[in-house]
Amino acid sequence: MDNKQEAEIAPSNEAFQFRMGLNDNKAGMEGLDKEKINKIIMDATKGSRFYDNELKKDQQVNQRIEKMMQQKSQLTSQQIRKAQIQVDRLALALEKNRDLSRIIVHVDMDAFYAAVEMRDNPELKDKPMAVGSKSMLSTSNYLARRFGVRAAMPGFIAKKLCPALIIVPPNFDKYRAVSSEVREILAQYDPNFLPMSLDEAYLDFTDHLSERLSWTEDKRTFIIGAENSEENKPLSGKQEQVECTSPILFEDSPSFVADQNVSQPGQDTTEEIRRPSLEKAVVFGTSVEEAVKEMRFRIEQKTTLTASAGIAPNTMLAKVCSDKNKPNGQYRIANDRQAIKDFIKDLPIRKVPGIGKVTEKMLKALEVVTCTDLYQQRALLSLLFSETSWQNFVHISLGLGSTHVERDGERKSMSTERTFSEMSSAEEQYGLCQELCRDLSKDLQKEGLKGKTVTIKLKNVTFEVRTRALTVTSPVSTEEEIFAVAKEILKAEIDLASPEPLQLRLMGVRVSGFLNEEEKKHHQKSITSFLHSGKPGSSLSLGQSDKADPSALATGPQRQSFFNQKRAAREHMVQDKQALCSGFVSDDATKSDSEGKTETSVKENVHQRPEFTCPICFLKESGWDIATFNKHIDKCLSGSPASSELESPYKEGAVMVKTLGSDKEVQCEDIQYADVCTTKPTEDTRSLDAFNAFVINNTETTTVQHVELHINVDQCQQSIIATSLKNEYKMAPEPICAESVMECKVNLGNEEVALPSSTAPCEEQAFICPVCNLRQNTPDLTAFNRHVDVCLNKGIIQKLTEETVVINHPVPSSQHTGSIGRGSSSNNTKLRTKRPAATNQNPASKKSKPNSSKNTIDRFFK
DNA sequence: CGGATCGAC
DNA sequence: CTATGTCGATCCG
Numbered sequence: 001m002d003n004k005q006e007a008e009i010a011p012s013n014e015a016f017q018f019r020m021g022l023n024d025n026k027a028g029m030e031g032l033d034k035e036k037i038n039k040i041i042m043d044a045t046k047g048s049r050f051y052d053n054e055l056k057k058d059q060q061v062n063q064r065i066e067k068m069m070q071q072k073s074q075l076t077s078q079q080i081r082k083a084q085i086q087v088d089r090l091a092l093a094l095e096k097n098r099d100l101s102r103i104i105v106h107v108d109m110d111a112f113y114a115a116v117e118m119r120d121n122p123e124l125k126d127k128p129m130a131v132g133s134k135s136m137l138s139t140s141n142y143l144a145r146r147f148g149v150r151a152a153m154p155g156f157i158a159k160k161l162c163p164a165l166i167i168v169p170p171n172f173d174k175y176r177a178v179s180s181e182v183r184e185i186l187a188q189y190d191p192n193f194l195p196m197s198l199d200e201a202y203l204d205f206t207d208h209l210s211e212r213l214s215w216t217e218d219k220r221t222f223i224i225g226a227e228n229s230e231e232n233k234p235l236s237g238k239q240e241q242v243e244c245t246s247p248i249l250f251e252d253s254p255s256f257v258a259d260q261n262v263s264q265p266g267q268d269t270t271e272e273i274r275r276p277s278l279e280k281a282v283v284f285g286t287s288v289e290e291a292v293k294e295m296r297f298r299i300e301q302k303t304t305l306t307a308s309a310g311i312a313p314n315t316m317l318a319k320v321c322s323d324k325n326k327p328n329g330q331y332r333i334a335n336d337r338q339a340i341k342d343f344i345k346d347l348p349i350r351k352v353p354g355i356g357k358v359t360e361k362m363l364k365a366l367e368v369v370t371c372t373d374l375y376q377q378r379a380l381l382s383l384l385f386s387e388t389s390w391q392n393f394v395h396i397s398l399g400l401g402s403t404h405v406e407r408d409g410e411r412k413s414m415s416t417e418r419t420f421s422e423m424s425s426a427e428e429q430y431g432l433c434q435e436l437c438r439d440l441s442k443d444l445q446k447e448g449l450k451g452k453t454v455t456i457k458l459k460n461v462t463f464e465v466r467t468r469a470l471t472v473t474s475p476v477s478t479e480e481e482i483f484a485v486a487k488e489i490l491k492a493e494i495d496l497a498s499p500e501p502l503q504l505r506l507m508g509v510r511v512s513g514f515l516n517e518e519e520k521k522h523h524q525k526s527i528t529s530f531l532h533s534g535k536p537g538s539s540l541s542l543g544q545s546d547k548a549d550p551s552a553l554a555t556g557p558q559r560q561s562f563f564n565q566k567r568a569a570r571e572h573m574v575q576d577k578q579a580l581c582s583g584f585v586s587d588d589a590t591k592s593d594s595e596g597k598t599e600t601s602v603k604e605n606v607h608q609r610p611e612f613t614c615p616i617c618f619l620k621e622s623g624w625d626i627a628t629f630n631k632h633i634d635k636c637l638s639g640s641p642a643s644s645e646l647e648s649p650y651k652e653g654a655v656m657v658k659t660l661g662s663d664k665e666v667q668c669e670d671i672q673y674a675d676v677c678t679t680k681p682t683e684d685t686r687s688l689d690a691f692n693a694f695v696i697n698n699t700e701t702t703t704v705q706h707v708e709l710h711i712n713v714d715q716c717q718q719s720i721i722a723t724s725l726k727n728e729y730k731m732a733p734e735p736i737c738a739e740s741v742m743e744c745k746v747n748l749g750n751e752e753v754a755l756p757s758s759t760a761p762c763e764e765q766a767f768i769c770p771v772c773n774l775r776q777n778t779p780d781l782t783a784f785n786r787h788v789d790v791c792l793n794k795g796i797i798q799k800l801t802e803e804t805v806v807i808n809h810p811v812p813s814s815q816h817t818g819s820i821g822r823g824s825s826s827n828n829t830k831l832r833t834k835r836p837a838a839t840n841q842n843p844a845s846k847k848s849k850p851n852s853s854k855n856t857i858d859r860f861f862k
Numbered sequence: 863c864g865g866a867t868c869g870a871c
Numbered sequence: 872c873t874a875t876g877t878c879g880a881t882c883c884g
Contacts, residue, residue: 044873048873048874050873135874135875152871197871357868357869358868358869386881412880414877419876421873465867466865468865469864469865471863506876513863
């Protein structure tokens with residue numbers, strides 16, 4: 001038993017291995033070496049129930065890896081080659097589209113909580129300390145880190161590593177206060193900066209920098225020791241300025257405080273810096289580095305705390321950079337492709353945000369450790385991981401990331417949970433559950449949220465976690481409402497464990513499935529506020545409103561909402577967009593938030609016009625009373641067309657066809673554009689042209705033989721362009737149209753993707769009608785387009801639902817028949833796959849099947 | 863929709 | 872004695 005245990009534990013111990021930080025354990029300093037640290041941790045860990053559970057989790061990961069390796073062993077070189085082409089195509093497109101125009105900064109306060117505590121209590125300054133509780137630490141100072149004391153480590157283990165460790169309970173209010181001081185400074189470099197937590201934020205410095213270029217020197221001059229005057233203003237505004245005659249120009253790498261406390265940020269001589277006698281003016285340059293130094297300088301002046309920063313062309317790289325010269329340092333990757341490549345080359349994947357412990361281990365099993373490995377194995381990875389995952393990998397290995405900082409949308413859930421000493425009595429458990437519901441309901445009501453899904457989370461004394469959820473029809477928010485649901489779930493769990501009591505160490509309650517703005521209005525049956533938020537036109541203003549006021553719930557973050565989609569679709573169909581505004585509130589009404597004013601103006605508006613206009617389908621009706629009108633809107637909102645006059649939004653389609661000769665290199669001339677509008681010509685040719693231009697620029701001379709098809713439906717030009725780059729064969733936003741055309745056109749390389757057998761291989765310079773499959777060897781584009789138009793008009797376009805359109809082909813070609821919308825033929829499934837949102841920062845997740853965890857589930861709570 | 867898992871702070 | 876709390880995303884069934 002023992003032997004076997006040892007053998008199994010050995011490889012798993014990696015999970016507990018301590019990772020030495022870059023700046024740890026400098027020679028001559030007090031501390032522990034890595035081996036000692038690991039031994040102490042192991043001794044304190046082994047045999048605990050926590051450890052048992054960790055081992056079990058580790059085993060599960062190992063099983064996933066095993067499955068993955070087995071999958072890998074069954075791959076043929078053929079498959080890999082094919083995948084390689086696909087992946088490379090994505091990589092090529094991404095590379096072409098690389099945006100090097102932005103300068104993103106990630107700021108990160110050094111050991112934030114610990115630093116604040118040390119600042120406010122001089123006794124702590126030269127002692128190892130950490131902030132947290134006996135059971136869990138949230139951060140430690142740099143002295144404590146030499147002993148291996150880290151965030152997310154239980155206090156009792158930290159004490160074993162470092163008996164002298166002082167553990168300070170957290171003061172979140174204080175941290176929040178300091179944080180907002182810091183944020184005031186950040187806002188001056190990017191008013192739209194994105195805070196990730198109290199001590200971290202992303203900024204887009206691009207705009208600041210271009211302005212900064214024209215700034216006079218005094219706007220970039222600051223005084224040391226002036227942090228107490230509400231803000232260290234640029235010199236020009238200062239009256240009591242001191243000896244600005246000899247400004248200190250900053251040198252390159254050592255920062256302003258470097259000479260005073262380079263290795264010991266905790267022990268800095270803040271008194272001296274503060275003392276007025278030391279006041280000096282410093283001038284910062286106009287470069288990025290200087291600007292960021294200036295920002296860090298001001299943070300330190302104001303708070304006596306240091307920050308580190310990373311500067312890069314995108315958020316992912318900036319984040320990695322900010323870690324590079326921490327603490328109290330900064331690092332920049334130039335906006336230059338080669339610089340990025342050099343940086344990425346040996347970067348361990350674990351460093352990149354989104355790659356955690358598990359992903360690291362899985363990739364390690366495939367001998368992927370650095371970003372270079374990640375790139376080299378891209379084809380393999382695309383076959384072993386989910387689409388979102390491998391595409392994320394490709395992004396990472398190319399050093400790509402989000403190039404803009406955007407605030408998150410509305411919250412999706414709210415929860416509270418508590419850990420406690422073992423609890424077995426059902427009575428107690430119900431009581432606790434109610435208490436949690438009470439707390440949660442308070443929080444929910446603070447934000448005015450109601451949700452339809454209640455989830456409870458239970459953790460065993462053996463650390464097994466299980467969650468149980470229930471979705472109810474009417475949204476809940478009060479303690480009673482939530483508890484009514486939570487109680488049911490809890491009861492079911494208690495009953496399930498039956499004679500045995502539940503032995504819990506944690507319980508949590510979560511509410512999700514919030515009503516969105518529309519649904520809220522809907523629920524209130526308040527048509528006035530509905531109209532208020534539904535003013536057309538606001539979504540056309542190029543996202544300005546978003547940035548300007550992210551807190552404006554009424555109009556702001558609802559970009560992707562059902563309502564806006566409908567509205568946008570409708571707007572696009574109407575030639576004169578101005579016309580839409582008639583009958584709605586005027587601009588200033590939506591703009592100002594003075595409630596009474598807008599309310600009345602809306603009411604008047606509705607009152608004075610006996611004619612109602614549905615804000616969703618824009619149907620006008622004069623005979624309605626408000627009740628009928630509301631009913632109509634309800635119907636419209638629920639997704640079914642409330643009016644038969646509602647036109648199909650799928651009026652336009654445009655197909656881009658590239659016809660390539662076999663094994664011939666593609667030249668720009670080979671690319672033909674066919675506009676196959678169904679019933680109406682495409683309205684927005686400008687963006688279509690942009691799209692074509694892109695494709696043409698993008699083909700270069702690849703040897704890949706393929707046909708691309710892009711369907712352009714309703715208003716989504718932009719997003720289609722963006723997403724089509726991600727994956728060529730999934731780009732059609734309207735699967736029906738895409739498939740029906742694809743089937744006769746697609747010819748993806750010689751041995752590649754299976755095609756309908758009747759499709760003859762394309763010949764060079766030949767046009768094939770996407771509808772009737774007719775081949776025309778005379779390359780007359782206009783004639784061809786005319787033919788396609790005619791052909792399409794013969795086809796009957798039927799609107800089945802809001803989302804599906806079926807084209808009945810006049811040509812009885814076998815592969816065209818059948819309803820393509822629902823279940824359809826095998827190899828086309830990809831075409832129908834709905835794309836994920838085109839976000840860059842996706843945490844990786846795996847495709848490999850979940851381990852049959854039946855066993856563990858059955859044994860849960862035993 | 864429900865449940866599990868990952869990842870970040 | 873003693874291993875957090877909260878949130879979003881993703882994947883699978």
